[in-house]
Every structure is written in structure tokens, then in C-alpha cells.
Amino acid sequence: MTIDPEMLMAYADGELDDLAAKRVERAIEADPALAEQVRQHRLLTARVAASYARVAAAPVPGHLADMLRSNVVPLPTRERRRHWATGLAMAASLAIGLVVGRGLLPASDSGFDPRISGELAQALDTQLASVQPAGAAARVGLSFRARDGRYCRSYEQAEAAGIACREDDGWTQRHWIAVPRQDTQYRQAGANGIAAAAQAMMAGEPLDAAGERAAREAGWRAE
Amino acid sequence: MRGFETDLLALLPRLRRFALSLSRDAADADDLCQASLERALKARAQWRPGTRLDSWMYRIMRNIWIDEGRARTRRAKVLAPEEAGEQAGYAGDAAIEAQVAMGDVARAMASLPDEQREAVALVLVEGLAYKEAAEVLDVPMGTLTSRLVRGRQALMRELGEAA
Numbered sequence: 001m002t003i004d005p006e007m008l009m010a011y012a013d014g015e016l017d018d019l020a021a022k023r024v025e026r027a028i029e030a031d032p033a034l035a036e037q038v039r040q041h042r043l044l045t046a047r048v049a050a051s052y053a054r055v056a057a058a059p060v061p062g063h064l065a066d067m068l069r070s071n072v073v074p075l076p077t078r079e080r081r082r083h084w085a086t087g088l089a090m091a092a093s094l095a096i097g098l099v100v101g102r103g104l105l106p107a108s109d110s111g112f113d114p115r116i117s118g119e120l121a122q123a124l125d126t127q128l129a130s131v132q133p134a135g136a137a138a139r140v141g142l143s144f145r146a147r148d149g150r151y152c153r154s155y156e157q158a159e160a161a162g163i164a165c166r167e168d169d170g171w172t173q174r175h176w177i178a179v180p181r182q183d184t185q186y187r188q189a190g191a192n193g194i195a196a197a198a199q200a201m202m203a204g205e206p207l208d209a210a211g212e213r214a215a216r217e218a219g220w221r222a223e
Numbered sequence: 224m225r226g227f228e229t230d231l232l233a234l235l236p237r238l239r240r241f242a243l244s245l246s247r248d249a250a251d252a253d254d255l256c257q258a259s260l261e262r263a264l265k266a267r268a269q270w271r272p273g274t275r276l277d278s279w280m281y282r283i284m285r286n287i288w289i290d291e292g293r294a295r296t297r298r299a300k301v302l303a304p305e306e307a308g309e310q311a312g313y314a315g316d317a318a319i320e321a322q323v324a325m326g327d328v329a330r331a332m333a334s335l336p337d338e339q340r341e342a343v344a345l346v347l348v349e350g351l352a353y354k355e356a357a358e359v360l361d362v363p364m365g366t367l368t369s370r371l372v373r374g375r376q377a378l379m380r381e382l383g384e385a386a
Contacts, residue, residue: 006369006372009371009372013346044378044379044382045347048332048347048378049347049348051326052244052344052348055236055239056237056239058236060235064235064253064256065232065235067260067261067264068235068260
């Protein structure tokens with residue numbers, strides 16, 4: 001019987017079932033030229049694969065890897081905050097494809113300082129959602145009480161968005177997402193992610209304008 | 224959901240390799256990779272867990288190459304094969320150096336018609352089974368094997384006895 005080139009190739013690649021492979025082997029025994037062709041097929045595969053293996057071994061450009069590195073950065077949580085993990089997972093699943101610049105990522109969770117200072121802290125202390133000054137460092141979104149009684153506020157900046165909660169010693173990041181300025185689609189995903197995280201953290205309803213004002217008067221203290 | 228990005232990150236070196244097989248140009252390959260990742264992240268709901276993520280990505284990448292690559296393919300054809308081979312070296316990062324080092328094999332691959340090159344890339348380079356490769360390319364098995372055997376014969380001729 002004759003062995004067509006496709007069948008011989010499939011034999012060389014181990015693609016034939018036992019029965020067909022047996023037939024090819026019998027033909028090869030009778031014809032050394034077929035054996036040589038099988039050898040050539042396997043040599044070619046090895047050579048081509050080896051050449052391209054170098055491409056796969058080369059370092060991946062940072063901008064491609066960054067597209068896949070964490071979108072929502074989970075911030076260090078204390079034991080008592082475990083129940084927020086659900087919110088984080090939701091936020092992570094909603095904020096699809098958000099790019100976090102490598103320079104902005106915490107080196108490790110333990111090495112990341114979640115305390116907020118400077119302009120953002122001041123905005124969180126003083127700014128009301130109903131009165132957002134033009135040119136402010138941050139735009140405050142929702143203010144609410146978390147389940148542990150602390151006041152938390154979501155905010156958005158030019159390149160980032162997050163949720164901060166008022167601890168005894170100041171504002172602390174609970175969620176943080178880098179938001180590329182130009183990409184409205186990513187911005188929307190980021191806003192959705194933060195909203196979902198806030199929803200999961202919240203005890204009851206978000207504060208209304210009066211509640212927000214009262215909380216500010218109280219210095220955002222949990223009491 | 225985090226696993227999806229992690230799995231893609233692990234696949235990234237292979238995706239770049241397939242992109243280079245398709246595009247024959249290191250800069251185009253990384254553009255193609257970026258476009259494929261963007262599409263994958265948007266379409267992640269369409270990926271069924273438990274099925275092969277690599278095949279899914281190869282398919283996405285190849286579709287983008289076909290949809291958006293026409294202009295670049297035309298441009299590539301204007302160049303003589305040896306110019307196209309030279310051009311691969313222009314930007315000088317590690318991947319491109321690797322491609323230059325690939326030398327004869329890259330040139331021989333670049334000389335194949337698209338249909339044969341993608342079949343060879345999926346089976347010989349990416350290590351897919353015939354059935355998986357046929358699915359990525361959306362062709363019957365017989366079509367896949369016929370393209371594959373013609374591509375290999377051309378490569379053997381091109382690379383000579385050393386193959």
C-alpha cells in the first residue's frame with residue numbers, strides 16, 4: 001500500500017492511532033526512503049521549535065505585562081476587616097483591565113503604607129460631595145459608615161480612585177485603583193469597581209448631604 | 224477572576240512568539256500582542272474555564288491579524304524577502320536580537336504563504352495537536368494537514384539538508 005505525505009507527516013508527529021501507525025511502520029520497514037522522510041520531519045520540527053524558543057525566552061516588554069498585572073490593588077487588611085474580602089473580589093472582577101503603573105504598585109503588602117496625607121487627606125477631611133471646589137485634588141464620591149462604624153469615603157483623582165476610611169490617626173486607604181486619565185472605558189470600570197467595593201463595606205445607606213455635613217463636624221470620628 | 228490575568232501573563236511569552244510567526248516583524252508582533260490582550264480582557268466572559276486558554280488566545284490573535292493586518296501584509300509584500308529579513312533587526316531589543324539570531328529559520332518561515340506559516344507555527348512551534356490547530360484556524364483536519372505538509376516541504380527545501 002502507499003503512504004501519502006500527510007500520513008507520513010502525521011506518523012512523524014505522533015498523530016496517528018495505533019492501527020494507522022502500525023501500517024506506516026510496516027511501510028517504513030520496506031522502504032528506507034520513507035524512514036528518511038520521517039527523520040527529516042522530526043529534524044525540521046526540532047530546528048524550528050528551537051529557533052522560536054528564543055523568542056519565548058526573551059523578556060516580555062513591560063507595557064504588555066502591565067496590562068495583566070493586578071488591576072485593583074488589595075490593600076493590607078487587619079483581621080477584623082476580613083469580611084471586606086468579598087467587596088475586593090467584586091471590585092477586582094468589575095474593574096477589568098485597569099492598568100496599574102509599576103511605579104505605583106506597593107512593593108509588597110506589608111511594605112505599603114496605607115495612610116493618607118497631604119492634599120488628599122485634606123480633601124477627605126473637608127470636602128463635601130455637594131460642594132466640590134473646582135481644581136480640588138480629589139473629587140469625593142460616596143460617604144458612608146462601614147460595618148465597623150468608621151466613616152469611609154470614596155474618591156477619585158486624576159489618575160487614581162479609591163476608598164479611604166477614617167482611623168483614629170487619620171485617613172487610611174482601603175481600596176485603590178489606578179485609572180488612566182484618557183481611557184473613559186477604564187474610568188467607568190474603575191468607578192464601577194469602587195462603587196461595588198463601597199457597597200460591600202457599607203452598613204446601611206450612604207450619607208446624605210446633612211449626614212455628610214454632620215460627620216464632618218464630628219471630625220469623621222467613629223463614635 | 225484574578226486567575227485569568229495570571230494565566231495570560233504566563234502565556235505571554237508564547238503569545239509573543241505566535242505573534243512573531245504571524246507578523247514576521249518584532250514591532251508588529253508586540254502591537255498584535257497588545258491588541259489581542261485588549262480584546263481578551265474585554266471578552267473574558269466568553270472564555271469557558273476548563274477549555275484551553277492558549278488556543279483561545281491564538282484564535283483571537285489570528286483573527287485580529289486577519290482583520291487588521293491586511294495593510295501591514297501588503298506593506299510586507301512590497302519588500303523583497305531579504306529586505307524583510309533585514310528589517311526584523313531595526314529596533315534592537317532582546318526579542319529582536321533573538322529573531323535575528325533565528326536567522327535561516329525565520330527567513331524560511333517568512334517566505335511561506337500565510338496559510339502554511341500559521342499551520343506550521345501552531346503545530347511545530349506552539350506544539351498544538353492537529354485537531355487543536357485546525358480548531359484555532361477554523362478549518363477541517365484535512366485542510367490543516369495539507370497546509371502543514373506543504374509548509375514543511377517548503378521549509379525543508381529552503382533549509383536544505385541541515386533541516
